[in-house]
Amino acid sequence: MGTELTSDLPSERARHVLRILVEHYIREGQPVGSRTLSLTAGLDLSPATIRNVMADLEDLGFIAAPHTSAGRIPTAKGYRFFVDTLVRLQPMAEPDVIRLQGQLEDRFRGDAKAIASAASSALSALTSLAGVVTIPRQQKATLRHIEFLPLSGRRVLAILVVNDAEVQNRILDMDRDYTEEELRRAANYLNEQFTGRDLSEVRTRLRANLDGTREYMNRLMLDSIAGHAPKAGTESAGYVLSGETKLMNFQELSDVEKIRQLFEAFGEQREILTLLDRSVAAQGVQIFIGEESGYRILDDCTIVTAPYTVGDQIVGVLGVIGPTRMAYERVIPIVQVTARLLGAALNSDLNVGPDFGLRPDLNSGS
Amino acid sequence: MGTELTSDLPSERARHVLRILVEHYIREGQPVGSRTLSLTAGLDLSPATIRNVMADLEDLGFIAAPHTSAGRIPTAKGYRFFVDTLVRLQPMAEPDVIRLQGQLEDRFRGDAKAIASAASSALSALTSLAGVVTIPRQQKATLRHIEFLPLSGRRVLAILVVNDAEVQNRILDMDRDYTEEELRRAANYLNEQFTGRDLSEVRTRLRANLDGTREYMNRLMLDSIAGHAPKAGTESAGYVLSGETKLMNFQELSDVEKIRQLFEAFGEQREILTLLDRSVAAQGVQIFIGEESGYRILDDCTIVTAPYTVGDQIVGVLGVIGPTRMAYERVIPIVQVTARLLGAALNSDLNVGPDFGLRPDLNSGS
DNA sequence: CGCTAGCAATCGCCCATGTAGAGTGTCAAG
DNA sequence: CTTGACACTCTACATGGGCGATTGCTAGCG
Structure with missing residues (x-):
C-alpha cells in the first residue's frame, strides 16, 4: 500500500494521473485503461505502475470501473476534485466574447425576457449543452x-x-x-x-x-x-431554457426514459428553479455534479451556474445543463463570462439607457 | 383472385376485416395475424379465408407486413380509409365536456395566450398526446x-x-x-x-x-x-404546445434520434405552424396521417386539427400530435369539442366582456 | 523500497448457431 | 367459395465459444 492511502488526498503523481484520466475520458467518452494512461500521461511509467496508482484512486473514491476489465471512469467525487483543483481553465476566445457581447447588448433594451432568452441561446450555442437563464429581477425600475x-x-x-x-x-x-x-x-x-x-x-x-x-x-x-x-416576464418568475434537444445527443442520456423524466422536470420548472436558487448564495461559478444536486433525475447531469448582477445586486442566475462528462475547462469560463456580460448589458440598459441620457428634463420632476 | 381486385375499394367483408384489424392494432400495438382476426372478427371465417382477404387488402395498399410472418399493420392509406369511412366515433363523456368547458371559460378573460395554454393542456390531458393550440388572432380588436x-x-x-x-x-x-x-x-x-x-x-x-x-x-x-x-401573444405569432413528453412513451417513437428531430421541429415552430395553417381552409376536423403531412419528421405521427372560430371568423387552430397509432375514435371528438368550446369561450369573452356591457358610452365615439 | 515485466483470470462484446413460435402462401378437397 | 393441411419464412430468444481489453498479483530488478 502506498503512502497515499493514509491521507484523504491523492499524491502529486496520483493527481496527475487523475487529471489525465478525466481529461481523456471527457474527450473520448470511453473508460480509460492503464495502458492508455501509460502512453499519454507523460510520466514515463509502465502500465503496471499506473495500475497501482489507479487502485489507490479507486480506493479513495475518485474513479470506478463500470465492470471488471473495462478501464476506469471518474466518479462524481472524481469530477468534483477535478474541477476544484485540477482543471486548467481555457479562457474564451476573444472573438467569441465580442460576439456574445454584441448579442446581449444589441437592442434588447428594456425587455427582460428577451435578453434572458438571448443569453440562454448563446450559452447553448457556445457549449452545445442546454442553456438556462432566470428572468432577471428588476431591481432598479425607474x-x-x-x-x-x-x-x-x-x-x-x-x-x-x-x-x-x-x-x-x-x-x-x-x-x-x-x-x-x-x-x-x-x-x-x-x-x-x-x-x-x-x-x-x-x-x-x-x-x-x-x-x-x-x-x-x-x-x-x-x-x-x-x-x-x-x-416581470410574462409567465411570472421563471427561466428560459434553450437547446434542450442537444442533450439527446449524449450517449449517457440516450435512454428514452431518462430523457423523458428530464424534460418533464424542465417543464415543471420547480425543481430546476430551486436548484438555481441555491447558487444565488455563492459568489461565482457553482457546479452541481451528478448526485450532488440531490435530484435523482439529474444523477447523470452536471449543472454549471453563476449569478449575474446589476450594480452589486444579484438579479438572476444563468448556467448550462449537460452530462457529467462535459468539457469543464471550456464550459466554466463561458458561464463565467456570460454572467458578467449579461450583468453588464442589463446595467448599461438601466443607467446609460438612451432615454435618460438625452432627456434630462424628464428626470428633473418638471 | 377475388372480385375486389378489379375495384379500388375493398369489398364489404374486406372493410369489416380492415376495421377489426385497425381497431385491434390500435389497442394492442402488435401486428395482427389471421388467426387473431378469425377469432375476434365475428365473421366466423377460418384463418385461411382471412388470409385471402388480407392478401387483397395488402394488394390495395391498406395494410402491410413488417416482415414475412409477422401479422399485418395498417399503412397510412389504411388509417386514412379507416378514419374516413370505418371509424365509429365515441362521443366525449358528458362530465369531461363540462369540466373542459369550465377550464376554458374560467377567468381567462382577455389573455389570449393563457386561454390557448389552458386548451392545450386540456387536449394533452384528455388524449395523453401532445396538445397544440395556436394563439388566437384577435379578429375583433376594439x-x-x-x-x-x-x-x-x-x-x-x-x-x-x-x-x-x-x-x-x-x-x-x-x-x-x-x-x-x-x-x-x-x-x-x-x-x-x-x-x-x-x-x-x-x-x-x-x-x-x-x-x-x-x-x-x-x-x-x-x-x-x-x-x-x-x-398578440408575447412571443409574436406562435402556438402553445403541451405534453410533448407524453410522446416519448410510445414505442414507435422510442428512438432517441427521432424524438430529437421531433422536438427540434417543435422548437423551430415554423414547420408545425405551416402545417397547422393548412387546416384553416378546412371546415371541421382535419387529419394528417404519417407521410401525408409532407414532413419527414412526422412520418410516424398523426396530427388531428380543427380550426376554432369567434363568430364565423376562424381565429386559430388547435389539435393534437401523436403516433399514427392513436385512438382516433376518441381523439377526433375531443379535438372537435375542444375547438367548439374554445371558440365559445373566446366569444363570450369578447361580447359579454365586463367592460362593454357596462360602459356603452365608451363605444359611442364620445 | 519503488518500479516493472509477466501471467493468469475476469468480464463484456460479438457472432454464429440452434430452437421455438407465429404467421404466411398455397393447394387440394369439401 | 371455404377450409384444413402443410411447407416455408422470418423474428425473437437463448446458448456458447472466441476475442480483446484490462485488471490484480507476484516475483524479480535496480
Missing part, C-alpha cells in the same frame, strides 16, 4: 410613465412604463368605482412627482405622504406600484 | 386607449389598450424626433375619434384622412395601429 384606465366592477387597469421602454400592466381590484377624472388626477400626480424615480423610492414616499385626506388615492397608487417585480 | 411616449433615436413607444384590458406595446422607428406635445396631440386625436372602434376600421379611416397637411402624423398613427395582430 418610473417613466403611469396611466390608469377604469374597468368595470371596481377594477382599474394600471399601465406602467419603467426603465427605457418596458411596459407593465396589471388589474387592480378596488373598493369602489373611480371616475376617469379621479384616475387622471392620480396619474398626473404620480407622473409629475415621480418620473425618473426608482419604484421602491416611489413606494416609500407614497407611504410617507399618506396624510389621510387623500388616503383612497394613496391606496390606488400604492397598489399600482407595489409588487411589480414578480410579474 | 381600441380602448392609445398613448405615445418619446424614446431616443427617433423612436416612439406606442401603448395600445384594446378590448377589455389587453395592453399591447411596440416601438416605432420614425423619420425624425417628435416632441411630447406632438405625440400628445396625436394620441388625443386618436382617442377622441376612434375609442371603441375596431382597429381595422381605425386603419382604413386613417388612410382615408391622409390629406397631406398632417401626413407625418398619419404615418405615426398608422404604424402604431398596423399589424397589431402578430404581436
Whole structure:
C-alpha cells in the first residue's frame, strides 16, 4: 500500500494521473485503461505502475470501473476534485466574447425576457449543452410613465412604463368605482412627482405622504406600484431554457426514459428553479455534479451556474445543463463570462439607457 | 383472385376485416395475424379465408407486413380509409365536456395566450398526446386607449389598450424626433375619434384622412395601429404546445434520434405552424396521417386539427400530435369539442366582456 | 523500497448457431 | 367459395465459444 492511502488526498503523481484520466475520458467518452494512461500521461511509467496508482484512486473514491476489465471512469467525487483543483481553465476566445457581447447588448433594451432568452441561446450555442437563464429581477425600475384606465366592477387597469421602454400592466381590484377624472388626477400626480424615480423610492414616499385626506388615492397608487417585480416576464418568475434537444445527443442520456423524466422536470420548472436558487448564495461559478444536486433525475447531469448582477445586486442566475462528462475547462469560463456580460448589458440598459441620457428634463420632476 | 381486385375499394367483408384489424392494432400495438382476426372478427371465417382477404387488402395498399410472418399493420392509406369511412366515433363523456368547458371559460378573460395554454393542456390531458393550440388572432380588436411616449433615436413607444384590458406595446422607428406635445396631440386625436372602434376600421379611416397637411402624423398613427395582430401573444405569432413528453412513451417513437428531430421541429415552430395553417381552409376536423403531412419528421405521427372560430371568423387552430397509432375514435371528438368550446369561450369573452356591457358610452365615439 | 515485466483470470462484446413460435402462401378437397 | 393441411419464412430468444481489453498479483530488478 502506498503512502497515499493514509491521507484523504491523492499524491502529486496520483493527481496527475487523475487529471489525465478525466481529461481523456471527457474527450473520448470511453473508460480509460492503464495502458492508455501509460502512453499519454507523460510520466514515463509502465502500465503496471499506473495500475497501482489507479487502485489507490479507486480506493479513495475518485474513479470506478463500470465492470471488471473495462478501464476506469471518474466518479462524481472524481469530477468534483477535478474541477476544484485540477482543471486548467481555457479562457474564451476573444472573438467569441465580442460576439456574445454584441448579442446581449444589441437592442434588447428594456425587455427582460428577451435578453434572458438571448443569453440562454448563446450559452447553448457556445457549449452545445442546454442553456438556462432566470428572468432577471428588476431591481432598479425607474418610473417613466403611469396611466390608469377604469374597468368595470371596481377594477382599474394600471399601465406602467419603467426603465427605457418596458411596459407593465396589471388589474387592480378596488373598493369602489373611480371616475376617469379621479384616475387622471392620480396619474398626473404620480407622473409629475415621480418620473425618473426608482419604484421602491416611489413606494416609500407614497407611504410617507399618506396624510389621510387623500388616503383612497394613496391606496390606488400604492397598489399600482407595489409588487411589480414578480410579474416581470410574462409567465411570472421563471427561466428560459434553450437547446434542450442537444442533450439527446449524449450517449449517457440516450435512454428514452431518462430523457423523458428530464424534460418533464424542465417543464415543471420547480425543481430546476430551486436548484438555481441555491447558487444565488455563492459568489461565482457553482457546479452541481451528478448526485450532488440531490435530484435523482439529474444523477447523470452536471449543472454549471453563476449569478449575474446589476450594480452589486444579484438579479438572476444563468448556467448550462449537460452530462457529467462535459468539457469543464471550456464550459466554466463561458458561464463565467456570460454572467458578467449579461450583468453588464442589463446595467448599461438601466443607467446609460438612451432615454435618460438625452432627456434630462424628464428626470428633473418638471 | 377475388372480385375486389378489379375495384379500388375493398369489398364489404374486406372493410369489416380492415376495421377489426385497425381497431385491434390500435389497442394492442402488435401486428395482427389471421388467426387473431378469425377469432375476434365475428365473421366466423377460418384463418385461411382471412388470409385471402388480407392478401387483397395488402394488394390495395391498406395494410402491410413488417416482415414475412409477422401479422399485418395498417399503412397510412389504411388509417386514412379507416378514419374516413370505418371509424365509429365515441362521443366525449358528458362530465369531461363540462369540466373542459369550465377550464376554458374560467377567468381567462382577455389573455389570449393563457386561454390557448389552458386548451392545450386540456387536449394533452384528455388524449395523453401532445396538445397544440395556436394563439388566437384577435379578429375583433376594439381600441380602448392609445398613448405615445418619446424614446431616443427617433423612436416612439406606442401603448395600445384594446378590448377589455389587453395592453399591447411596440416601438416605432420614425423619420425624425417628435416632441411630447406632438405625440400628445396625436394620441388625443386618436382617442377622441376612434375609442371603441375596431382597429381595422381605425386603419382604413386613417388612410382615408391622409390629406397631406398632417401626413407625418398619419404615418405615426398608422404604424402604431398596423399589424397589431402578430404581436398578440408575447412571443409574436406562435402556438402553445403541451405534453410533448407524453410522446416519448410510445414505442414507435422510442428512438432517441427521432424524438430529437421531433422536438427540434417543435422548437423551430415554423414547420408545425405551416402545417397547422393548412387546416384553416378546412371546415371541421382535419387529419394528417404519417407521410401525408409532407414532413419527414412526422412520418410516424398523426396530427388531428380543427380550426376554432369567434363568430364565423376562424381565429386559430388547435389539435393534437401523436403516433399514427392513436385512438382516433376518441381523439377526433375531443379535438372537435375542444375547438367548439374554445371558440365559445373566446366569444363570450369578447361580447359579454365586463367592460362593454357596462360602459356603452365608451363605444359611442364620445 | 519503488518500479516493472509477466501471467493468469475476469468480464463484456460479438457472432454464429440452434430452437421455438407465429404467421404466411398455397393447394387440394369439401 | 371455404377450409384444413402443410411447407416455408422470418423474428425473437437463448446458448456458447472466441476475442480483446484490462485488471490484480507476484516475483524479480535496480
